Amino acid sequence: MADDVLTRSETLVSSRHAGLSGRFDVPGDKSISHRSLILGGMAIGTTRVTGLLEGDDVMATARAMQALGAGISQDEDGSWIVTGVGTAGLVSPEQPLDLGNSGTGVRLLMGVVAGLPITATFCGDESLSRRPMARVTDPLAQMGAAVTSRDGGRLPVTVTGAQTPLAADHVSKVASAQIKSAMLLAGLNARGTSIVREPHASRDHTEAMLRHFGATVRQRLEEDGTHVVELEGEAVLTASDVIVPRDPSSAAFPMVAALITEGSDLLIPGIGMNPLRTGLITTLQEMGGDIEISNERTEGGEYVADLRVRHSQLHGIDVPAERAASMIDEYPILAVAATQAEGTTRMLGVAELRVKETDRIAVVADGIFAAGGTVTYDEDSITVTGGGVAGGMSIDSQHDHRIAMSFLTLGMGSDQPITVTGCTTINTSFPGFAVSMNGCGAALAIAGDS
Numbered sequence: 001m002a003d004d005v006l007t008r009s010e011t012l013v014s015s016r017h018a019g020l021s022g023r024f025d026v027p028g029d030k031s032i033s034h035r036s037l038i039l040g041g042m043a044i045g046t047t048r049v050t051g052l053l054e055g056d057d058v059m060a061t062a063r064a065m066q067a068l069g070a071g072i073s074q075d076e077d078g079s080w081i082v083t084g085v086g087t088a089g090l091v092s093p094e095q096p097l098d099l100g101n102s103g104t105g106v107r108l109l110m111g112v113v114a115g116l117p118i119t120a121t122f123c124g125d126e127s128l129s130r131r132p133m134a135r136v137t138d139p140l141a142q143m144g145a146a147v148t149s150r151d152g153g154r155l156p157v158t159v160t161g162a163q164t165p166l167a168a169d170h171v172s173k174v175a176s177a178q179i180k181s182a183m184l185l186a187g188l189n190a191r192g193t194s195i196v197r198e199p200h201a202s203r204d205h206t207e208a209m210l211r212h213f214g215a216t217v218r219q220r221l222e223e224d225g226t227h228v229v230e231l232e233g234e235a236v237l238t239a240s241d242v243i244v245p246r247d248p249s250s251a252a253f254p255m256v257a258a259l260i261t262e263g264s265d266l267l268i269p270g271i272g273m274n275p276l277r278t279g280l281i282t283t284l285q286e287m288g289g290d291i292e293i294s295n296e297r298t299e300g301g302e303y304v305a306d307l308r309v310r311h312s313q314l315h316g317i318d319v320p321a322e323r324a325a326s327m328i329d330e331y332p333i334l335a336v337a338a339t340q341a342e343g344t345t346r347m348l349g350v351a352e353l354r355v356k357e358t359d360r361i362a363v364v365a366d367g368i369f370a371a372g373g374t375v376t377y378d379e380d381s382i383t384v385t386g387g388g389v390a391g392g393m394s395i396d397s398q399h400d401h402r403i404a405m406s407f408l409t410l411g412m413g414s415d416q417p418i419t420v421t422g423c424t425t426i427n428t429s430f431p432g433f434a435v436s437m438n439g440c441g442a443a444l445a446i447a448g449d450s
């Protein structure tokens with residue numbers, strides 16, 4: 001079957017197979033890819049980005065940065081060249097910026113526009129248009145931006161940035177890298193120090209990359225776990241090349257697939273190991289997962305390592321609420337792993353899952369229930385009791401890439417195949433997912449093919 005046919009297929013069927021083996025290359029980190037294009041465009045000079053994720057979300061951010069005045073093109077060797085124009089060189093786009101499915105793209109770019117004397121309207125797909133934006137636009141308005149939005153703070157949103165933004169002084173109720181990053185990006189042009197406090201540390205890729213581009217950023221953890229970030233305003237960013245590590249959130253799918261399928265022994269090299277992203281690895285190891293971490297090194301300023309994953313009998317555990325920020329995108333696939341474990345896995349403090357690409361608490365629980373698994377949930381937790389699932393059903397991704405990949409992975413461990421509709425959404429974060437899986441031994445097929 002031609003690779004691109006599989007990648008563009010709306011409906012895939014996943015069945016049991018004889019285990020995953022060999023080397024599985026996952027694509028570049030989505031969070032770091034977005035930031036490399038945004039900061040590269042705001043910097044002065046030319047930034048070469050190697051290993052950029054060429055998924056739909058990141059490409060939407062690339063088009064938006066071009067519309068704001070940055071130059072972005074792909075070089076012959078596959079790397080990307082960002083021609084930064086400095087913050088003073090960014091302009092109001094002529095058309096609304098369509099960020100597709102991407103919460104990160106839309107929220108970070110709202111921060112960029114809020115700190116500059118320009119106006120942009122933001123829109124997105126059905127899923128993004130349901131997601132809350134006030135958590136970002138309210139604090140940006142406090143920094144001086146003028147914001148209008150649809151009822152309930154939804155897209156489309158129009159942001160007119162302040163002539164002279166006020167430095168942020170924000171206490172976030174949730175640990176969200178998107179909220180924090182929007183404030184920091186708006187704060188680049190403010191006079192004085194912007195301060196953002198979050199209840200736990202969320203991923204700090206914006207802080208790291210701002211430093212890489214020459215800004216002064218301080219971070220500290222207070223005794224109660226509060227993460228405080230301070231950015232010196234009136235910063236001038238200087239172009240600096242970026243090497244994007246492979247995405248730990250994408251590695252999560254082959255990792256769990258290998259753990260739950262008998263006979264698996266899989267190498268997943270070059271994965272980003274920022275400690276604010278590795279909560280799933282810790283959790284799976286606590287559940288008895290055989291995940292060997294080796295060849296730890298620093299590449300392009302990022303900590304990376306190779307992972308070797310072998311089939312393991314998992315057992316249920318309690319996953320503490322404090323860990324949620326470090327694995328927020330990984331709960332759907334953890335829930336899949338939990339269906340194959342002995343005993344019960346309780347995932348606590350996961351209310352943020354309700355405002356992702358779908359309400360992931362409800363969609364994950366409903367899907368596992370439909371597959372014949374044992375699952376309960378409330379506003380802030382999901383509990384899965386293992387022992388396997390029957391499968392033999394169909395689930396729709398509802399424009400959520402991680403739902404699609406999670407249930408295709410569940411099909412590898414269920415008694416009967418699982419069909420997933422709406423699979424092209426996988427291309428937002430993991431183009432080539434099905435091809436890479438099948439290359440290592442999975443049995444993902446287009447519905448109707450035998």
Ligand code: S3P
Nearest residue numbers: 031104175176177178179328329
């Ligand atoms: C991201 C932050 C997370 C995560 C998203 C990517 C980022 O969202 O869910 O996939 O790149 O900043 P929140 O910061 O809203 O939790």
